[in-house]
Amino acid sequence: xxxxxxxxxxxxxxxxxxxxxxxxxxxxxxxxxxxxxxxxxxxxxxxxxxxxxxxxxxxxxxxxxxxxxxxxxxxxxxxxxxxxxxxxxxxxxxxxxxxxxxxxxxxxxxxxxxxxxxxxxxxxxxxxxxxxxxxxxxxxxxxxxxxxxxxxxxxxxxxxxxxxxxxxxxxxxxxxxxxxxxxxxxxxxxxxxxxxxxxxxxxxxxxxxxxxxxxxxxxxxxxxxxxxxxxxxxxxxxxxxxxxxxxxxxxxxxxxxxxxxxxxxxxxxxxxxxxxxxxxxxxxxxxxxxxxxxxxxxxxxxxxxxxxxxxxxxxxxxxxxxxxxxxxxxxxxxxxxxxxxxxxxxxxxxxxxxxxxxxxxxxxxxxxxxxxxxxxxxxxxxxxxxxxxxxxxxxxxxxxxxxxxxxxxxxxxxxxxxxxxxxxxxxxxxxxxxxxxxxxxxxxxxxxxxxxxxxxxxxxxxxxxxxxxxxxxxxxxxxxxxxxxxxxxxxxxxxxxxxxxxxxxxx
Amino acid sequence: xxxxxxxxxxxxxxxxxxxxxxxxxxxxxxxxxxxxxxxxxxxxxxxxxxxxxxxxxxxxxxxxxxxxxxxxxxxxxxxxxxxxxxxxxxxxxxxxxxxxxxxxxxxxxxxxxxxxxxxxxxxxxxxxxxxxxxxxxxxxxxxxxxxxxxxxxxxxxxxxxxxxxxxxxxxxxxxxxxxxxxxxxxxxxxxxxxxxxxxxxxxxxxxxxxxxxxxxxxxxxxxxxxxxxxxxxxxxxxxxxxxxxxxxxxxxxxxxxxxxxxxxxxxxxxxxxxxxxxxxxxxxxxxxxxxxxxxxxxxxxxxxxxxx
Numbered sequence: 001x002x003x004x005x006x007x008x009x010x011x012x013x014x015x016x017x018x019x020x021x022x023x024x025x026x027x028x029x030x031x032x033x034x035x036x037x038x039x040x041x042x043x044x045x046x047x048x049x050x051x052x053x054x055x056x057x058x059x060x061x062x063x064x065x066x067x068x069x070x071x072x073x074x075x076x077x078x079x080x081x082x083x084x085x086x087x088x089x090x091x092x093x094x095x096x097x098x099x100x101x102x103x104x105x106x107x108x109x110x111x112x113x114x115x116x117x118x119x120x121x122x123x124x125x126x127x128x129x130x131x132x133x134x135x136x137x138x139x140x141x142x143x144x145x146x147x148x149x150x151x152x153x154x155x156x157x158x159x160x161x162x163x164x165x166x167x168x169x170x171x172x173x174x175x176x177x178x179x180x181x182x183x184x185x186x187x188x189x190x191x192x193x194x195x196x197x198x199x200x201x202x203x204x205x206x207x208x209x210x211x212x213x214x215x216x217x218x219x220x221x222x223x224x225x226x227x228x229x230x231x232x233x234x235x236x237x238x239x240x241x242x243x244x245x246x247x248x249x250x251x252x253x254x255x256x257x258x259x260x261x262x263x264x265x266x267x268x269x270x271x272x273x274x275x276x277x278x279x280x281x282x283x284x285x286x287x288x289x290x291x292x293x294x295x296x297x298x299x300x301x302x303x304x305x306x307x308x309x310x311x312x313x314x315x316x317x318x319x320x321x322x323x324x325x326x327x328x329x330x331x332x333x334x335x336x337x338x339x340x341x342x343x344x345x346x347x348x349x350x351x352x353x354x355x356x357x358x359x360x361x362x363x364x365x366x367x368x369x370x371x372x373x374x375x376x377x378x379x380x381x382x383x384x385x386x387x388x389x390x391x392x393x394x395x396x397x398x399x400x401x402x403x404x405x406x407x408x409x410x411x412x413x414x415x416x417x418x419x420x421x422x423x424x425x426x427x428x429x430x431x432x433x434x435x436x437x438x439x440x441x442x443x444x445x446x447x448x449x450x451x452x453x454x455x456x457x458x459x460x461x462x463x464x465x466x467x468x469x470x471x472x473x474x475x476x477x478x479x480x481x482x483x484x485x486x487x488x489x490x491x492x493x494x495x496x497x498x499x500x501x502x503x504x505x506x507x
Numbered sequence: 508x509x510x511x512x513x514x515x516x517x518x519x520x521x522x523x524x525x526x527x528x529x530x531x532x533x534x535x536x537x538x539x540x541x542x543x544x545x546x547x548x549x550x551x552x553x554x555x556x557x558x559x560x561x562x563x564x565x566x567x568x569x570x571x572x573x574x575x576x577x578x579x580x581x582x583x584x585x586x587x588x589x590x591x592x593x594x595x596x597x598x599x600x601x602x603x604x605x606x607x608x609x610x611x612x613x614x615x616x617x618x619x620x621x622x623x624x625x626x627x628x629x630x631x632x633x634x635x636x637x638x639x640x641x642x643x644x645x646x647x648x649x650x651x652x653x654x655x656x657x658x659x660x661x662x663x664x665x666x667x668x669x670x671x672x673x674x675x676x677x678x679x680x681x682x683x684x685x686x687x688x689x690x691x692x693x694x695x696x697x698x699x700x701x702x703x704x705x706x707x708x709x710x711x712x713x714x715x716x717x718x719x720x721x722x723x724x725x726x727x728x729x730x731x732x733x734x735x736x737x738x739x740x741x742x743x744x745x746x747x748x749x750x751x752x753x754x755x756x757x758x759x760x761x762x763x764x765x766x767x768x769x770x771x772x773x774x775x776x777x778x779x780x781x782x783x784x785x786x787x788x789x790x791x792x793x794x795x796x797x798x799x800x801x802x803x804x805x806x807x808x809x810x811x812x813x814x815x
Contacts, residue, residue: 074688074689090683090687091684094676094680095673102670103674103688
């Protein structure tokens with residue numbers, strides 16, 4: 001690690017009202033796997049955008065291989081050997097794999113040549129890809145392969161990976177790590193952004209920790225415990241939610257052979273889902289994104305209606321009831337997409353509180369809105385769930401993702417639901433707030449509600465769920481108690497590695 | 508029905524379809540880049556008067572058509588500036604563009620009412636055009652009819668085979684992803700808008716210089732709206748847009764012929780038949796929402812702002 005590939009010196013970037021990066025300095029050696037750690041909003045994304053030429057720093061300089069490095073555009077960064085795999089995929093669903101890869105290259109070869117190179121490189125690194133397939137038809141893991149292959153075809157010297165494992169099954173993570181180790185051995189440096197500490201300990205040679213835009217520490221992940229790193233990230237001690245199993249014998253929610261055809265070409269159909277959730281139980285639903293999570297939630301919330309007889313809550317048949325009726329009997333839901341689905345972006349928090357709370361909180365008796373009661377309800381959500389906002393009249397759009405998430409979850413929990421369905425309850429929320437949301441879900445179950453938590457975060461599900469089932473291509477596996485469940489078993493429930501082993505065997 | 512000659516019908520069908528084919532092709536490219544420009548009617552009528560005025564003043568139909576393309580492109584530049592730079596709403600801006608174009612053309616056209624423009628000659632194919640049926644139907648037209656067909660092929664090849672076409676489609680699919688890869692979304696979209704404006708202008712001039720040929724206020728009479736519908740009808744595919752344009756042209760010509768032949772159907776009903784058929788076909792086409800969603804550019808009509 002003596003050869004320095006990229007050195008950052010005093011990088012600073014300010015946006016109106018917030019300093020995203022403040023005097024950030026560190027360096028990455030040739031072939032080094034360097035972790036960048038930090039909470040959401042710590043400034044990791046801004047930092048890598050500066051390295052990739054998407055954002056210009058206000059101050060500070062970078063050197064690449066000893067030469068001054070100040071990319072004005074991503075294409076300049078790419079031509080100097082800096083490649084990036086994005087957190088939210090920068091892919092085009094309606095275009096095929098080869099077209100997507102060609103778009104990310106400076107001088108792509110002819111299509112036939114390119115297709116041959118995609119096959120060659122993807123097999124060499126154990127990430128098989130068919131160049132002719134539409135990206136919209138690929139799984140999340142396969143989409144990521146497209147991004148990685150796009151980078152590898154340009155022989156990068158530095159590969160930036162922004163939260164690469166958040167959408168992968170454990171088996172796919174193993175394969176990815178194999179690929180990254182191989183790249184590192186060949187001399188490609190990797191800047192690895194994640195907040196999954198176990199992965200960083202398994203993979204990375206060095207780590208830099210950011211908090212509120214500043215470097216607050218560096219460590220060697222292999223020699224540091226995950227807890228120490230987490231506390232370095234958060235800057236305070238972490239509380240682990242207390243879990244008490246409170247599941248009773250009474251079935252509160254029952255799904256009987258629920259099927260739903262896909263609404264869009266790239267959506268997922270649900271097939272024959274049957275499930276019983278007991279009062280006081282937390283049911284964890286895992287699975288790689290895009291395997292029917294959104295559809296599953298929409299069936300329970302009432303956005304997608306079924307024929308009568310498929311969904312029962314304590315003896316009531318609600319399969320054909322619209323959302324407001326379901327809210328009336330205590331079936332509430334908090335979808336994953338915060339802006340535009342869980343909350344109306346341009347409406348104030350008071351108005352957003354009314355949108356789902358009007359039935360149970362009786363905020364609009366006789367068709368007229370009781371604004372003062374609505375405001376009281378919104379302010380209670382804000383106070384109880386530590387939503388950081390100047391006041392309740394702020395538009396939902398203006399809140400940070402984590403704060404809005406706290407508001408959305410709090411709004412549903414405070415309505416005392418009998419059945420609560422949440423999708424990705426702690427996505428994008430910092431560790432301390434995530435812990436408090438999880439605690440609130442556990443408390444709700446303790447009071448006798450049936451809670452269904454859909455999440456990509458397996459650690460979260462293992463922490464709070466009594467039983468676990470996985471969605472896989474719109475089918476739900478048989479639920480199993482979380483106690484004693486191993487990560488390998490979970491991986492198999494989630495559908496394994498989507499035929500990725502085959503390519504490895506062929507090596 | 509005896510008074511209708513199939514030969515003449517097919518020949519005039521190609522002429523009737525040419526203006527909307529031009530406009531629809533241009534709009535298709537615009538929509539492929541993710542922009543919805545509802546100002547097609549306004550750009551067509553502006554092209555119609557610009558082309559007419561230039562042709563009358565210079566005596567050259569060729570210069571007239573060039574002027575028409577420039578006129579349409581100029582008007583579309585306003586749209587590009589408003590929607591791409593000032594981030595105004597595309598639907599409202601497009602509607603305003605149509606209203607502006609109608610008024611603006613009427614203003615310029617005041618001195619040109621009742622004048623006959625220089626004639627646009629048909630191409631002489633020599634002896635080949637004497638082949639029965641094929642000759643009169645396919646080989647008896649002016650150069651713009653063939654240019655429209657060539658343009659269809661050109662747009663098809665551009666979108667399918669060239670890198671620039673791929674980038675254009677990518678921008679229309681996801682402007683955020685395209686921006687993250689370093690493509691200039693605003694520039695690419697503006698170029699597409701100007702191309703669309705130029706083609707709409709050409710289509711408009713074809714109405715005023717060849718099809719009618721004279722200038723009357725509002726003479727495009729909704730052709731721009733039909734062109735917009737054709738893009739959806741053709742599912743954003745050039746050859747299907749061509750098919751749609753010829754189908755529509757065919758119905759227009761047929762109803763004129765039926766009227767001339769004295770068929771006992773109210774004239775009003777015949778006049779609205781092309782529009783009724785368009786609506787009918789659109790409804791049938793869009794009933795399969797999976798397929799329509801597949802072909803529509805995913806970022807169509809969405810405002811792009813590089814926030815990061």
